[in-house]
């Protein structure tokens with residue numbers, strides 16, 4: 001069980017002129033600080049898939065970076081099966097597989113070498129790494145490019161390699177930041193199948209997306225963040241029921257909800 005409670009993170013605004021017009025009007029801007037995440041809470045059980053939704057700039061990536069220990073929050077807690085992630089980031093990193101939208105591959109290494117390098121950093125035996133890479137290449141349809149240098153990979157090839165790299169250590173929680181952004185229909189289907197397999201193995205998956213069809217297909221739970229605060233946190237069925245199964249309408253409805261509503265949801 002993953003419990004995220006009361007997360008908050010603000011960033012110092014180095015140059016206010018560089019803020020977008022939308023950010024200048026955002027109530028999260030307080031003097032020289034931008035409160036990207038103000039109050040985010042959600043839970044995800046064993047074998048559940050949680051979809052993290054929210055408009056651009058809502059605070060999804062910031063939340064997922066805190067969850068994966070890439071960022072330290074100003075407030076709040078992250079517990080994985082009762083273990084405090086923030087107090088033990090090194091132990092937590094072994095348990096979490098994180099796909100970030102910003103971490104690149106090493107261009108001079110092949111896809112296989114990129115994945116194997118991460119496996120070695122986790123201290124995994126070379127033969128086990130080789131076997132896992134073969135298995136993931138089957139699941140993610142990577143054999144045709146696995147032994148090419150990553151510098152010329154298409155975005156789909158990069159994304160599949162990054163996903164394989166994120167889960168080489170068989171983490172007990174997988175966190176994916178917009179895993180299907182920029183992918184074609186076939187690659188999206190392959191990544192969706194891969195998430196489905198993780199779920200079938202009992203591995204919880206938390207992923208952010210703007211694609212409501214992916215949420216409908218895969219998720220057990222839905223969390224919506226708006227302007228840095230959780231406005232909805234409940235089952236897919238209850239999200240869907242907000243608007244008689246019309247996911248876009250349900251999403252729009254959550255954006256007009258008060259933060260307090262999220263606390264009352266299951």
Ligand SMILES: Nc1ncnc2c1ncn2[C@@H]1O[C@H](COP(=O)(O)OP(=O)(O)OP(=O)(O)O)[C@@H](O)[C@H]1O
Pocket residue numbers: 011012013023034036054055056057058059060061062063
């Ligand atoms: N390091 C930082 N310094 C200053 N502001 C930041 C920093 N990181 C994020 N922000 C701001 O915090 C807000 C939330 O950003 P975040 O990337 O978490 O949103 P998001 O929900 O993932 O958006 P998107 O859907 O567009 O990817 C944005 O206004 C962003 O500009």
